[in-house]
Amino acid sequence: GNSVTQMEGPVTLSEEAFLTINCTYTATGYPSLFWYVQYPGEGLQLLLKATKADDKGSNKGFEATYRKETTSFHLEKGSVQVSDSAVYFCALSENRDDKIIFGKGTRLHILP
């Protein structure tokens, strides 16, 4: 079945550091890929998405490129801020069943 694997956290970085959170997936078809972010005490909100191979999703300085050859969708940001501290979820959705499958989430702490 479909699955998403992302790096385990927590990840702790200093402000202005470069961020990478790895995400790989397993799917039988051609899924759409998403990154969601969850701030403390809140539900999830969409950060970015990509719907086909080589697409790059971007938002708020974050980027992720849909790599079909490596089945990956790594999240990157060039210079993180304290306000980026949150839990980040990689997810996929495939046409055949309409569900969104989430990775286990990666908690990010940014130190001032």
Added chain:
Amino acid sequence: GAVVSQHPSWVICKSGTSVKIECRSLDFQATTMFWYRQFPKQSLMLMATSNEGSKATYEQGVEKDKFLINHASLTLSTLTVTSAHPEDSSFYICSARGGTGSSYNSPLHFGNGTRLTVT
């Protein structure tokens, strides 16, 4: 943008009682809503897919008689935790895809979650 409202945001109940959680799409119609349970180490588990006007589809291992889902209208789905026990304490989150023309490519819009504590 599409807004999903979830109520209550937190609830404390005694063991053996039932608790109802509401999920509303405020500015769009949602034929399908999803209910997730989030565990303490942040893992998000899909419990069931709620379909307007029909029975919910439960994921393997989720007790349908324990977690009753009703999707009576295009803007409202409810999750009722029946005969709650302390092990049901968790963070429950609903979500929906937004509006006409949405598909598997469309992102989910999430409610802010409900913290359930069973004493």
